[in-house]
Amino acid sequence: MARPELARFLRERRAALRPRELGLPTGSPRRTPGLRREEVADLAHISVDYYVRLEQARGPRPSPRVLDALARALRLTPAERSHLFRLAGTTAPPPATGAVRHVRPHVERMLRRLPETGAIVTDAAYGVVAWNPLAQALLGGDLGQGTTNLARRRFLGGGGGHENSGAKEFGHIAVARLRRAADRYPHDARLAALLAELRAGSEEFGRLWETRPVHAPGHRTKTIVHPAAGRLRLNCDVLLVPEDDQEVVLITADPGSPSAGALRDLADTA
Known part of the structure; x- marks a missing residue:
């Protein structure tokens, strides 16, 4: 070295x-x-x-x-x-040409071990590449079909009919991450198609894109109105899978709160 x-x-x-x-x-x-x-x-x-x-x-x-x-x-x-x-005295592996869209087995196993925590894994372009049953019951919409993209859902609809008090904040977060992905994977055809779709379908996305927002993943709270469980105040915490440029999003509620009880009920039905 x-x-x-x-x-x-x-x-x-x-x-x-x-x-x-x-x-x-x-x-x-x-x-x-x-x-x-x-x-x-x-x-x-x-x-x-x-x-x-x-x-x-x-x-x-x-x-x-x-x-x-x-x-x-x-x-x-x-x-x-x-x-x-x-x-550094190390052989360079081939660089990734696009967002990694498969999930490592140990990450997938971790999701199954969190029965009372909603958990999803998103790729660098905000495609949902893995999820657990509670996340599917909680987020609804097209999540169980394996085609969900949270940025598309945020800017173009299809969110399962949930009202979400954190939508504005998430818009900035999504654009910041998509900008990073565009820089890292300039030859990713699926990412390019997604960005073109968002620009064509959402004036809000276009405005946010030009502001070049910056966001570091971490903790945030939001309130959603679930069609079966009602109003839920949720915590979202992000764990990074840096080798694949992916994020694990853990969705919980404060212990002892009505939202925590509602999550347990959803978990039982899921």
């Missing part, structure tokens, strides 16, 4: 990027050109301390998963990505 050369390469590529190109805020003054170290770490889903040590040539050998995440965060070309792996 060529630590000094790897450190210099990371610093140079970080300095070459501009926040506006990645949809990052540009309001506060910057002492040096390019992205901040914490911004690269956040984009790559690694700790700031770990990334700082890499740039200072004193970190451990990064795993292929970390290297691939850094390549995406720094918007490296295929040649630059291969060079990054060579500097």
Whole structure:
């Protein structure tokens, strides 16, 4: 592993990027050109301390998963990505050409072990690629058919008749993630078709797309009106599957709340 050369390469590529190109805020003054170290770490889903040590040539050998995440965060070309792996002393696996639309078996097994938690897995383009019975009972619509895309559902309808108080916030979240996916997978034909469909069918989507929203996955709450269970106040928490650029969304209710009881009832019927 060529630590000094790897450190210099990371610093140079970080300095070459501009926040506006990645949809990052540009309001506060910057002492040096390019992205901040914490911004690269956040984009790559690694700790700031770990990334700082890499740039200072004193970190451990990064795993292929970390290297691939850094390549995406720094918007490296295929040649630059291969060079990054060579500097780290690791053979570069072929880059993904599109969003991964299959689910690893251990992730699928995890969904089945959460009987009182609604759980879905979404790919980088917000296609639902796995779900458990409670999620199907809770979210309804076309979820059980394996063709659901949450961005399409949000902007073009087909949400199973649920009223959702978090729809506006989710619109920004969905567009931010779709923008990241478009940057990472410029040759993904299915993603390109989805974006064209959303632009043609939703003026709101077009307006949001131009604002270049930025969002990091985490915790949020929303209230939905379910046709059978009534009004439910739900928590949504996201776990990342970084090697496949997927997210596991866990849907729960506060312990002891009426919504938690309603979820248990839905789970029993599911």
